[in-house]
Amino acid sequence: xxxxxxxxxxxxxxxxxxxxxxxxxxxxxxxxxxxxxxxxxxxxxxxxxxxxxxxxxxxxxxxxxxxxxxxxxxxxxxxxxxxxxxxxxxxxxxxxxxxxxx
Amino acid sequence: xxxxxxxxxxxxxxxxxxxxxxxxxxxxxxxxxxxxxxxxxxxxxxxxxxxxxxxxxxxxxxxxxxxxxxxxxxxxxxxxxxxxxxxxxxxxxxxxxxxxxxxxxxxxxxxxxxxxxxxxxxxxxxxxxxxxxxx
Numbered sequence: 001x002x003x004x005x006x007x008x009x010x011x012x013x014x015x016x017x018x019x020x021x022x023x024x025x026x027x028x029x030x031x032x033x034x035x036x037x038x039x040x041x042x043x044x045x046x047x048x049x050x051x052x053x054x055x056x057x058x059x060x061x062x063x064x065x066x067x068x069x070x071x072x073x074x075x076x077x078x079x080x081x082x083x084x085x086x087x088x089x090x091x092x093x094x095x096x097x098x099x100x101x102x
Numbered sequence: 103x104x105x106x107x108x109x110x111x112x113x114x115x116x117x118x119x120x121x122x123x124x125x126x127x128x129x130x131x132x133x134x135x136x137x138x139x140x141x142x143x144x145x146x147x148x149x150x151x152x153x154x155x156x157x158x159x160x161x162x163x164x165x166x167x168x169x170x171x172x173x174x175x176x177x178x179x180x181x182x183x184x185x186x187x188x189x190x191x192x193x194x195x196x197x198x199x200x201x202x203x204x205x206x207x208x209x210x211x212x213x214x215x216x217x218x219x220x221x222x223x224x225x226x227x228x229x230x231x232x233x234x235x236x237x
Contacts, residue, residue, distance in 0.1 A: 001109075001116055001161075005154055008120030012127035019130045019139070027136050027193040034185055035130060035143045039123065041174065042154055049158055057170040064174055068181040075185075075192040 006046045013039045030074055037067030108160050115157035122150030136193055137200040144186035151178050 013036055020032035041064045048056025129142025152175055159171040 001113055002158075005116045005120050005157070008124050009154075012123045015124075015127035015131045016143075025136055025193075025198060027189060027196070027198060028139060031136070031140055031143055031189050032130060034189070035127070035147055038147050038151055038178065038182065039127075041178070042123070042151055045155065045158055045171070045174070049161065054162065054167040054170075057167060057174070061170060061174050061177070064177050064181070068177075068185060071185045072188055075188045079192045079195055 002046050002049045006043065006050060009039050009042050009046065013043070026078060030071065030078070034067065034071045037063065037071070041067070112157045112160045115153045115160070119150045119153030119157060122146045122153065126150060135201045136198055137190065140186060140190055140193075144182065148179065148182040151182075 016032050016035045016039065020029050020036060023029040023032055041060045044056050044060035044063060048054045048060070123146065126142050126146025129146070130139050133139045133142055155171050155175045155178070159168050159175070162168045162171065
């Protein structure tokens with residue numbers, strides 16, 4: 001039964017990877033890579049159960065944390081076009097002033 | 103008897119989670135614009151991944167495995183909507199407008215439906231009346 005779920009996850013990973021390669025905008029790619037990371041967590045857990053070594057779950061937990069932080073960091077970089085100056089308290093310019101909603 | 107019922111429950115959760123994960127990936131590949139893809143990815147990733155994790159927890163041998171699986175479950179449940187929101191916000195502020203309208207295209211006056219200008223700048227904006235605020 002783990003094999004069935006593993007096949008489903010691998011097929012889903014292939015589809016999402018196609019979107020990450022095709023993706024017309026940057027945001028499509030980030031979304032696809034984030035989704036791919038979530039599926040990687042699942043695949044790690046399933047691999048652990050398939051091979052009878054549940055220690056893989058530690059790696060899966062770590063990967064879930066890393067994936068979230070990486071996604072937020074990349075999106076913040078897109079938003080502010082820098083990671084550091086936001087900490088100084090200056091209000092950075094956004095890319096599109098006319099879409100700012102205040 | 104208990105093992106049999108656990109197996110049946112696990113199978114049901116695995117199949118439901120697998121279908122959700124696959125459907126979400128298909129939606130990410132096939133939907134027409136970024137925000138619809140965001141919907142497909144965000145909704146199904148949360149639920150499909152969590153169903154598969156619950157099914158694995160039902161098959162676990164010892165308690166520590168179950169606890170680790172529940173940690174991953176809780177973490178995905180918390181972070182998946184957050185990253186979906188961050189992606190939507192970054193895209194919206196970055197000037198990517200969603201597709202709207204009956205034909206899901208941006209039509210110019212008298213020119214019929216136009217293809218969605220993915221790379222060619224921003225779609226035309228609706229001019230607001232004087233004094234109106236966007237947001």
